[in-house]
Amino acid sequence: MLIPLTRKKFEELIPTIATGNQYKHYWGKFPDFLRRLLISVIGVVVAFFARIATLGSSSGILIFAVGITVGTYWLWGPIFWASRRNASYRKHPYSGFWKGRVLDVYVTDDVVGTEETVNSRGELVIVENRERRLNLEVGDKTGFYTELQVPIRRDYRAIRPGQVALMLVMSDRPDLSRILQTSDVYIPKLKLWVSDYPCVRRDVFEEVSQTLRQRRTRSPSEGRSARRPARSRMEYDPY
Structure with a gap:
């Protein structure tokens, strides 16, 4: 599911000045x-x-x-x-509220930086700083797919494939057919955010999620009659 958002709501979700979590x-x-x-x-x-x-x-x-x-x-x-x-x-002119599912979740041991040091024999040695990181893959029925890599947290152990995942997506096209950037991911079943940087105001995002869910629950028949034509496969371009 992908629902376009107004510019006003987008600017509420990602404010100009840093929030407390971002600070x-x-x-x-x-x-x-x-x-x-x-x-x-x-x-x-x-x-x-x-x-x-x-x-x-x-x-x-x-x-x-x-x-x-x-x-x-x-x-x-x-x-x-x-x-x-x-x-x-x-900077992206268009945005949308995206709903999909967790496709896969796994842990990798990645290099996060290097340091130069001198060993006991006076030789220059490059030391790799490695860190265990969580890789979260999410996607939907349209074929859209993206991956988020974040530092390990104990709370992430409860994440399983198949769980509903929500996030904000940004595009340079009004129909959101090309996704240029994505936000942190919210897992509503766990009330859990998967994030390297808290780019959205989480209270506003959860309000938007709740409002959209209530609308779909109140008028399912209207939702079916107003269903938009099948969207072409979305294209993810992180650059």
């Missing part, structure tokens, strides 16, 4: 905080010396403002990066 995602772990703090400290030091070098000039106020902005990067950085990621979703 928390980009806040990251302690090393991420330390990196932002280091950038802030370096920025303040540079601004301080630049301010001293330009004493008496009109650029002093601008340097001071830049110093304050960079000095608080550790705090507002997550808002900036989350809002920028939201913009990558909001």
